[in-house]
Amino acid sequence: MYKRNRIAAAYRGQRRKNRAAQRLLHQRLHDHETSPGLQNLDAEGEVDNEGVDIAWFEVGNPNADVTVVFIHGYCLSSEAWCDQVEHLRSRSDVRSLLVDVRGHGMSSRVPAADCTIDDAADDVLAVILERLPKDGGRIVVVGHSLGGMIALNLIRRAPQDIFERISGALLISTSMRRFADKGVTRVLQSSIAEAFYSAIDRVPQKFNRLRFAVAQIAAPTIAAVVAGFPKMERLQFHTAMLLDTPLPSFVGYFDELTDHSEFEAQERLQKLQGQVVIGSMDIITPKSQSEAICEKWNNCELKVIDGSGHMVILEEPEQISEALDEIISAAAISNHQDSPA
Template sequence: MNLRTLTPAGRRRIALERGVLHSQNREPGLRDVDKQGTVNSEGIRVYYYRSGPVDATTTVVFVHGFTLAAESYYLQVKHLRQHHPEVACLLLDLRGHGQTGAVAAPKCTIDGLAHDVRETIAQQAPEGRLILVGHSLGGLAVLAALRQMLVEDPACHARVAGVTLVSTSIESLSAQGIPQILASPLADRVMEAVEASPDDARQVREAAAKFLAPTLATAVFKRSTDYELVEFHAAMIHETPLTSFVGFFDDLQEHGELDAVPALQGIPGFIITGEKDEVTPLSQAERLWEVWPEAWFQIAAGAGHMLILEAPDIVNQAISRLLEN
């Protein structure tokens, strides 16, 4: 890992060198997607990407984590293209992230993210089997979506043939993990900047780059990781709107999804966590396994929170097993 990426100057340099994400012509990042556009979810234009045959009977839906974007799953999409070309991939940039962009802070809720997932499925994968993959905040969004489906759209719930939850909590994290990071004195500086100068976007972005991004970056990678991937991660954090940091703060502290347990019953899946994950504690993966015994439970030795980039093989193989089930 090159430590220049963990400094404020390094973050700004990465942003200048790389420009925006979603270039469609390089790796790291999604390449050669077959379709992309927007889906209307509660008046928010949610950006999506679709790859794979239009007549696919199975669609893998990828839901990314906090301060990330759909492109964070590019290694999983690459794996499916190579080993399961008959399967479609559907990815979305959750509200407040990626090309979907900023939304008002009060709309930055996990229930809102679940609505984004459901609307994207309804419009872009209305038929066939579904495999849902969620990482971190995206895992909470998947759980919330399943809970909502079970009550509001049981036909869609019945289509879910497998779920993979990576670095995901099911109970309120309160003072643990990401909420602890966002409640740190460094994060307080960013919140103060937002409140003091709400119209000065440049100043607030500088505050985020200076205080939040390095803190988040040092928390997620624990294995030795290619410099290029750390840069890629840095660029996604840098692009996350400040309203997303502020808006998701309360929900990330208080939101739990134990009410989703009935919606998990009977669905095969994987619970995957990093041995050294400081963002989502190992105890949360164990709690999730306790209430979802149908799932396989795997621990990635020596890995941290960013498993989809840090230890992609374990995630890729989990998805493959569900597809072959």
């Protein structure tokens, strides 16, 4: 009995410690000083996109030959790209431009009805038009999860002069068809899930109060089922971004991912080079989703990262950075070939 009580007390103590660490990480999420997270920014600001303030962040040479535009995933923020930004920091030929799409990170909170992939792509376009001069260099578009579908939408709908500057794309753990077509996300179509999200929409404050308590239970589940995080710090960082996302965004983008597809991006996508990356253990967007993209995109390379889950950008950052380097090199070559002699 004594031994069992000691174990129980130790477990409660660890839970309190984890809860305190989680709260602290959440409080420091956007201070741009704490690691993991974006640090030492060269510039930051907001762009007004039809009354919605869209936050952007830059690291690197503003006159770089290639600008990498990072688009984060569902219930995340630009903070999620911290490893890739640090990897590119020392390169004088590359600038990193990150966007918090509406309802995420430091951008304006909006109603669920305004959380659409079209609107999110327009947010990214507004930042590009503001931050990248017309005579600037090439653009590489990088999107993870929801951000991958936003990237496809941007490629499909961008004005011709912007599209002509896009030299490559890196699509990570994402889909061209409805997210609910394959994998565990098929549960999004269930009547139980619809009832749950409807309840959240009706009484958001009640569910907001529960989020930190739920996080203590959800975090180890995410680690065991959804992802392959090697460190608790990374898991807590991911959870902090989830907790930071307002419930209207949670509900609104949920509806979009259930129904939205981007097959019409195929025509323009065929004109670009790039890669599609997926974790072998991703049950949110399984390998078949990436294979479907490659069927429509002949100029891409499919890379499967063994043992990684849906949050591959945090689980295996080195391999994502390696893929990014390859695409940037191809974009730089394209930029040189297109330059006047």
